[in-house]
Amino acid sequence: MSSSRVILQGRGCAPGDFEGEAVVSNQPFGFWQGIDPQTGIVIDKRHDLCGTSLRGKAFVFPFGRGSTGTPGIFLEAVRNGCAPGAIVNVKSEPMIVACALLAEAFFKVSIPIIDGLKGDPQELLRTGDRVRISGTSGIIEVISRV
Amino acid sequence: MFLTDEERRILDGAFGEPQRISLQVLVKLGEAYGAERMVQIQSAHLVGSSYQIAGEAGIAIYTRLVEQGARVKVRTTSDPGSIDFARWREFRTPAEYAERQILIAELLDRMGVIPTWTCTPYTIFNVPRFGEDLGWSESSAVVFANSVIGARTNRLAAYVDVCAALVGRVPRFGLHLPEHRRGEVLFELDPDLSTSFEDHDFPVLGYLVGQVTGDRIPVIVGIREATFDQLKAFGAAAAASGSVALYHMVGITPEARTLDEAFGGRAPAERVAVGPREITRTLEQMSTGQGGAVDVVGVGCPHASIDQMRRYASLIHGKRVHAGVELWVCTNAVVEEMARKMGYVETIERAGAKLMVGTCHNDCPLGAWGFRRLVTDSGKFAYYTPTTVGTECVFASTEACIAAAITGQVERR
Numbered sequence: 329m330s331s332s333r334v335i336l337q338g339r340g341c342a343p344g345d346f347e348g349e350a351v352v353s354n355q356p357f358g359f360w361q362g363i364d365p366q367t368g369i370v371i372d373k374r375h376d377l378c379g380t381s382l383r384g385k386a387f388v389f390p391f392g393r394g395s396t397g398t399p400g401i402f403l404e405a406v407r408n409g410c411a412p413g414a415i416v417n418v419k420s421e422p423m424i425v426a427c428a429l430l431a432e433a434f435f436k437v438s439i440p441i442i443d444g445l446k447g448d449p450q451e452l453l454r455t456g457d458r459v460r461i462s463g464t465s466g467i468i469e470v471i472s473r474v
Numbered sequence: 475m476f477l478t479d480e481e482r483r484i485l486d487g488a489f490g491e492p493q494r495i496s497l498q499v500l501v502k503l504g505e506a507y508g509a510e511r512m513v514q515i516q517s518a519h520l521v522g523s524s525y526q527i528a529g530e531a532g533i534a535i536y537t538r539l540v541e542q543g544a545r546v547k548v549r550t551t552s553d554p555g556s557i558d559f560a561r562w563r564e565f566r567t568p569a570e571y572a573e574r575q576i577l578i579a580e581l582l583d584r585m586g587v588i589p590t591w592t593c594t595p596y597t598i599f600n601v602p603r604f605g606e607d608l609g610w611s612e613s614s615a616v617v618f619a620n621s622v623i624g625a626r627t628n629r630l631a632a633y634v635d636v637c638a639a640l641v642g643r644v645p646r647f648g649l650h651l652p653e654h655r656r657g658e659v660l661f662e663l664d665p666d667l668s669t670s671f672e673d674h675d676f677p678v679l680g681y682l683v684g685q686v687t688g689d690r691i692p693v694i695v696g697i698r699e700a701t702f703d704q705l706k707a708f709g710a711a712a713a714a715s716g717s718v719a720l721y722h723m724v725g726i727t728p729e730a731r732t733l734d735e736a737f738g739g740r741a742p743a744e745r746v747a748v749g750p751r752e753i754t755r756t757l758e759q760m761s762t763g764q765g766g767a768v769d770v771v772g773v774g775c776p777h778a779s780i781d782q783m784r785r786y787a788s789l790i791h792g793k794r795v796h797a798g799v800e801l802w803v804c805t806n807a808v809v810e811e812m813a814r815k816m817g818y819v820e821t822i823e824r825a826g827a828k829l830m831v832g833t834c835h836n837d838c839p840l841g842a843w844g845f846r847r848l849v850t851d852s853g854k855f856a857y858y859t860p861t862t863v864g865t866e867c868v869f870a871s872t873e874a875c876i877a878a879a880i881t882g883q884v885e886r887r
Contacts (some may be wrong), residue, residue, distance in 0.1 A: 342502070396635075403535070404529040404530065426633075434535050
């Protein structure tokens with residue numbers, strides 16, 4: 329465990345504040361057929377996070393893959409309290425940003441989204457790192473490392 | 475973002491809560507992607523009409539919107555539902571599941587949505603014109619409207635499409651801007667492939683183009699001619715294996731009369747040569763299963779046109795679907811009605827095949843059937859159905875699909 333604080337600056341795509349644990353992957357991710365909305369656990373067998381829970385985590389991955397039905401599954405997870413608590417991408421497609429904006433509009437749940445992460449997410453952040461995220465300023469603060 | 479006086483009043487709640495919340499979502503989305511203003515749309519198309527997609531969260535959203543008096547402001551059509559409303563018991567759909575889809579139908583009806591229940595709204599009731607701005611979801615319909623017709627829509631997310639329908643606007647970014655519609659990746663068919671290109675090669679090429687292109691804009695050169703249905707099959711495959719929302723086919727699609735026009739005068743960022751070898755390699759990827767006994771054959775993805783219904787009828791006329799095999803033909807209610815008048819429905823049903831109307835394999839809960847091997851002529855089904863239905867998949871031409879249904883056996887190409 330290291331105590332030195334690291335600040336990463338990205339671009340805020342959806343507002344909100346988050347503090348908690350990160351789950352990091354260098355593989356693109358599609359929520360549609362990608363997570364079980366009843367539990368928040370990754371069910372895509374081709375994905376390296378298969379079996380991992382995203383519930384209440386800062387989910388860090390390069391970019392979304394995705395069906396236009398993506399918010400269907402995502403909001404079902406939000407409704408069940410099983411969605412990620414924040415999302416950090418290299419590039420956030422409108423499909424992902426829409427999920428957070430809809431969650432806020434229809435379920436009063438704010439899920440900050442930041443994109444513009446420079447490089448391989450796994451070189452910048454590790455699963456288990458504790459992070460503070462502001463979707464308004466686009467700042468990711470690493471509070472403690474695993 | 476610049477907002478008109480009317481848009482400001484919508485955001486102040488002057489036109490009710492559904493419009494206020496919808497425009498708020500659209501403005502924030504536009505701000506995240508640098509839109510300078512909103513643009514009025516001519517129509518919307520909704521993918522969240524399916525219970526498989528909308529789920530209980532969707533029902534909660536639609537219920538609240540309806541209670542608040544939501545009405546669509548522009549012509550709005552529905553994507554396939556998760557049941558065949560007339561035949562869901564025949565497809566072994568659980569009653570409690572069917573009831574939730576029927577509730578969604580009632581809610582959309584109260585918002586004024588046209589119940590087309592089809593992924594090909596551009597063939598009936600919701601036919602865009604060149605250059606029109608739209609607010610559509612359903613990836614196969616988006617890619618057709620942009621590419622073949624030259625209308626302008628981003629791939630809207632479920633519920634964002636509803637927001638667009640309720641205010642008749644979308645944020646103006648991405649494919650609404652001419653400078654973002656120029657080609658990026660060039661696919662050159664070699665002369666051997668160009669001269670021998672067949673009907674069943676369209677979804678295969680689409681699948682390959684989607685895999686390579688991702689979310690960029692592909693330009694295809696070397697296709698000599700293409701029918702409406704072939705372009706439909708090509709785009710659906712490209713939109714499934716990649717996130718292709720717009721393609722240009724030189725000499726065929728309206729924004730690509732020449733190679734130079736397709737690229738807007740710029741050079742391609744990447745060039746990809748495609749010959750018979752690349753087609754064969756893609757074919758291998760599209761089939762996850764080996765040849766052998768068949769459980770289910772699926773045609774009509776995207777929804778079959780009247781031309782395709784005629785073709786299925788002529789291929790199966792006087793034959794019989796093999797015992798223990800299901801042949802499912804997916805289409806919409808309007809094509810069904812016309813095909814019935816033309817006698818195609820009788821021919822297809824007499825052979826032992828089933829029509830699946832207003833829905834499709836990708837949308838239905840089919841666990842009760844325990845299928846192991848699907849045969850399809852659709853690149854989109856080939857991409858999704860192994861996951862949604864849990865089967866192995868063999869991709870084959872339309873003729874080979876019908877033959878597989880009759881013999882009960884399929885060979886891998």
